[in-house]
Amino acid sequence: MPAETSLNWTRKEYITEAPTWCSVDLRDGNQALIVPMNLEEKLEYFKLLVDIGFKEIEVGFPAASETEFAFLRTLIETDLIPNDVTIQVLTQSREHIIRKTFEALKGAKKAVVHLYNSTSVAQREQVFRKSKEEIIDIAVSGAKLLKQCAEETEGNFHFQYSPESFTGTEIDFALDICNSVLDVWQPTAENPVIINLPATVSMSMPHIYASQIEYMSEHLNFREHVILSLHPHNDRGTGVADAELGVLAGAQRVEGTLFGNGERTGNVDIVTLALNMYSHGVDPKLNFENIPAIISVYERLTKMRVSERHPYGGELVFTAFSGSHQDAIAKGMKWREDEEPRNWSVPYLLIDPKDIGREYEGDIIRINSQSGKGGIGYILQLKYGLNLPAKMRENFGYCVKNVSDQQQKELMPDEIYDIFMKEYVNINNPVGFVKYRFTDNEDFQTIVTIRSDNEVKEIAGTGNGRLDAISNALQTHLRIDYTDLFYYEHALETGSKSQAISYIGITASDGNVYWGCGIDVDIMTSSIKALFSAVNQMCRNTASVNG
Template sequence: MPSYRYASVYDRVEVPLAERHWPNAQISHAPLWVPVDLRDGNQALPDPMDPARKRRFFELLVAMGYKEIEVGYPSASQADYNFVRLLAESDIVPADVTIVVFTPARRDLIERTVDSVWGITGDVVVHMYTATAPTWRDVVLGRDGAELRGLVLAGGRDVLEFTGEAGNIRFEFSPEVFNLTEPDYVLGLCDDMTRLWDATPERPVILNLPATVEVATPNVYADQIEYMHRNLARRDSVILSVHPHNDRGTGVACAELAILAGAQRVEGCVFGNGERTGNVDIATLALNMHAQGIDPMIDFSNIDEIARTVEYCTRMPIHERHPYVGALVHTAFSGTHQDAIKKGLAEHRERALRTGRSEREIDWRVPYLPIDPADIGRAYDAVIRVNSQSGKGGFAYVLLTEYGLDLPREMQIDFARRAQALADERGVEIKPGELYDLFVATYGKGALNAS
């Protein structure tokens, strides 16, 4: 493979930090979450959401507890404009939910974007973006650094002009492809915007720093975020936001390290939809925090209903191995894993009885299961399933949980040998009913009472 054609990130952009603090930091609370499924996620779909699907997705996000939602790109399509107008002219936006609309730094498109939000009585964020990295400046926009700075400032002034005295509208700026932009150039541009928009602690400006195309290991992105965090001119008047993509498969790690480095806000999609390999998966990110004892402030207690809604709205399936939500993520086929899970679940039940507390209240210590499936609305019936890779513990667990058959150890060993032979012969998963039939055929119905 011609790997010589590709430059290291260290040859493409200066990585600014020599002394870093983020490796010693710990995540202690959830960031501000901003789902962009209705804009960034929607524009990546082969079949964009129709109005009914978009409304259903919006209502799902509200029900889950998101307080800031990017709802569209109103200047890009009539459908997006109409959806924002629906929000403005109806009562489906709760008073405590902020609406975000997205626009390029172009006067006519800014005007249409601002026009779309008139009538929304709650908080609104106008989110302006411009690509800033050298390749984008040279190849896509045909402007040098000074010319691009002029374009961005002109867009910022247009935002001020069209929003006027509207006290409910705040501002967000994204230097698109931040992660490939010269650090001092993008820092100066962000300081220009907070000065132009008069950022104050009472009315902060959101500076959103995207890894628009993921090109480096997550530690590099963390260094870039920490550099901005430590050097922005009006840091107490800025909400520092990140928007990682997943081109290298490390979008979640990029976001976690960015939070360590000073980010306060994360944009992404529920289950990670988005252009190419997707945006950062804010469901995985939130449940990773849950698994560390941090309240993500978002409700995933019925994850299967969330998944059904997302699949319906996007018309795209969720992979069976997708973290937390996939159909197989809480399932063990391996014999050693099954044995450990079976013993862990038994210890969990016994400890709850011994302490007189609910199984849902006591510490979770079950091997191979990072969180209790019940936390996200899953039952234990699919935790252990059996095939030719399974051991005696797995076969015995299925018979116990499905049919109340508690096999003595000697019978477990004998039955496992027979069940494995059946599984080897079939070459597929053995269903509980087939195991039960094998048990009866082997030991007779009288063994049902003896076990």
């Protein structure tokens, strides 16, 4: 760690303002693809980046190939670059490459020319076999040629310098070479310079990288006219942490890619960085309101796949299979509905999935053998308007989990609904409901027509209410006994609004509770059907039908 670092960044709790973002998808990301994008694909990807809101886009290494050169010329000559977007191109500090780069840039309205050369101990000793002074001379010669070519070429140009392999470079030498380049370019308020400090290979814990960034920030020449930039890679799996701590340490700009595509383990993922800021209430200045659509274009053009567990973008990152997680989420969503809080706060959900184009239905809660009653009930209520009583949710939950366990698969909402309809709703076997009528006496007396053993019969009953009278008729005729009749009903809020749904639970003499459900346009008829369904459930399980 640099000895003279103040470590002010350690006293900051979170990032309060989005850095300048520079997408390097079309250069760093593209060169890491098994099959790099062709011209048409790069044009479509450029449009995607513009639509997301990137104001700085590194479009390639125009001296590296004809496709790269042609892409840049197409952008400029067909006026595809919005006025508020600055393109960036990469060039090694070699004369013929720099000149070819400016040839490709002719007529650019706003462009950053990104100069780099390797500075690490390993590169100096093993690859270039040059001294520190010789490495500085490469950088300074390139910086001077950039100034000359910029003056000779039509266009509006700004400069950026990267000591490639910064993390493998002695910090004092990294500072010397950057200051040598700055002394050539002489940045001003009107013409600032970008100094980019890449973790070309991530080699340390994030706090070390942050301390290196802070040291450079505090000791760079012309600091008030320097835009300090980061370019973290993800070799140690800490690219996001490197970038976040680097911004706390003084960096003003971050280069990265969508979903972290890049060589080896990739670049830093700008989607994750931006939405991490969003989760803290900071506007990231990028539009990720429709992550599924962005992923669709990204995967088609890059032939890469966003992992199911990738932060924010992954198919399963907002999904709970665990019963306790599902129950907490369902209750949290209900609490939001009732309380209407100003800020987002739901158990297990960092942000509102709808803010990035994800749907509650099918995204948040998905059902398998590990799921619980809360999640299963939530699916039925959200998608089908079925608000099961709490005890019935538990009963149905075991039923669904058994099916998932036996079939060894996740169950889709329609499959869950079908199980519910088959096992609980309007069950007419072994005793089928046909019709009913009540007499006009003061006591509730009823005549119920049923179908049993392939015969249609009429049975009579009396009770303290209509449903109680029908219940007594069934118990007498079937020679069964149950207590604690639980009843709940509501209008169906989806599908046909004229239908009512009733839920009934009965406790058999053995202590087991059996549930049934009835759906009908008439509320009384739906209640009777629910009772018949519960009684049939009990009869099926106790084999007690004698009438």
